[in-house]
Amino acid sequence: MDLLYFFLLIWPPYVANGSAVLANKFKIRHPIDFGKTFVDGRRIFGDGKTYEGFLIGLSTGTFIGYAPNLLYKHLSLLDAFVLSIAALLGDLFGAFIKRRLCMPRGYPAFPLDQLDFLLTSLAVYTLYKDISVEYIIAAVIITPLIHRITNYIAYYLRLKKEPW
Amino acid sequence: MDLLYFFLLIWPPYVANGSAVLANKFKIRHPIDFGKTFVDGRRIFGDGKTYEGFLIGLSTGTFIGYAPNLLYKHLSLLDAFVLSIAALLGDLFGAFIKRRLCMPRGYPAFPLDQLDFLLTSLAVYTLYKDISVEYIIAAVIITPLIHRITNYIAYYLRLKKEPW
Numbered sequence: 303m304d305l306l307y308f309f310l311l312i313w314p315p316y317v318a319n320g321s322a323v324l325a326n327k328f329k330i331r332h333p334i335d336f337g338k339t340f341v342d343g344r345r346i347f348g349d350g351k352t353y354e355g356f357l358i359g360l361s362t363g364t365f366i367g368y369a370p371n372l373l374y375k376h377l378s379l380l381d382a383f384v385l386s387i388a389a390l391l392g393d394l395f396g397a398f399i400k401r402r403l404c405m406p407r408g409y410p411a412f413p414l415d416q417l418d419f420l421l422t423s424l425a426v427y428t429l430y431k432d433i434s435v436e437y438i439i440a441a442v443i444i445t446p447l448i449h450r451i452t453n454y455i456a457y458y459l460r461l462k463k464e465p466w
Numbered sequence: 467m468d469l470l471y472f473f474l475l476i477w478p479p480y481v482a483n484g485s486a487v488l489a490n491k492f493k494i495r496h497p498i499d500f501g502k503t504f505v506d507g508r509r510i511f512g513d514g515k516t517y518e519g520f521l522i523g524l525s526t527g528t529f530i531g532y533a534p535n536l537l538y539k540h541l542s543l544l545d546a547f548v549l550s551i552a553a554l555l556g557d558l559f560g561a562f563i564k565r566r567l568c569m570p571r572g573y574p575a576f577p578l579d580q581l582d583f584l585l586t587s588l589a590v591y592t593l594y595k596d597i598s599v600e601y602i603i604a605a606v607i608i609t610p611l612i613h614r615i616t617n618y619i620a621y622y623l624r625l626k627k628e629p630w
Binding site for chain 2: 399403406409412446449450
């Protein structure tokens with residue numbers, strides 16, 4: 303397993319998923335589900351998933367996600383685009399599951415919130431480029447560690463009240 | 467895939483995991499980690515995991531978990547015992563992960579809380595009896611549904627404040 307390739311691979315989905323929340327700074331946002339409800343009477347995705355967030359995530363994930371490959375040349379810009387769009391679709395799927403379980407927006411769900419975007423991203427990527435299953439397993443194993451680190455950073459930057 | 471066998475298989479871990487919380491009714495309980503902390507300074511498992519809960523879960527999981535096999539004869543009492551003890555160890559492992567991530571006792575973690583005991587139970591069981599991988603996949607797929615149903619029941623019985 304090539305550790306450099308591994309980090310280059312998980313970087314675009316992490317950037318896409320992490321940057322999408324920046325849309326919360328916008329005053330006007332448009333929910334992806336247009337405010338519509340599912341057959342169970344609850345929102346399809348909820349107000350947390352917006353076109354603005356999707357577009358920020360997609361563009362940031364594609365360009366910032368691709369950036370390190372200017373130096374290391376493992377992924378193409380298209381690869382970063384595919385990894386990013388799949389990550390955002392995986393995140394939407396996670397929100398869909400949470401809405402079906404009546405969980406309100408922002409309700410914590412570990413490791414669903416951490417794996418939905420990452421595993422979908424890598425799974426879709428394998429449909430068009432071969433990656434060893436080791437990379438998928440490594441992504442699952444490293445997830446709690448990355449979750450821990452990003453939460454601590456957010457806590458010290460006062461973006462979060464609790465360190466978990 | 468034999469659907470009857472599937473439900474007989476997941477019944478002991480569900481009973482073991484679900485009945486362990488009955489120990490919360492006891493006035494005096496003994497934490498499995500003896501109140502000790504891990505190298506990170508946080509509790510190994512926390513006050514939520516007690517010897518009382520483990521023993522209730524193990525005995526209930528073994529006997530009530532075995533009970534339907536008096537009729538259907540798919541599992542032995544030993545099978546139910548193995549499935550139950552592995553479920554409780556999986557639940558402990560889940561608590562260990564949550565403590566490492568600074569999550570307080572009872573903090574929700576979907577689907578970690580729902581899969582830790584179930585997947586550990588089935589994984590340990592496969593070490594001594596052959597079960598098809600379909601059963602493991604089916605257990606993962608049915609998990610959100612069972613989670614939903616048990617939460618609704620707990621909500622209507624006023625054991626939980628929210629229906630999620």
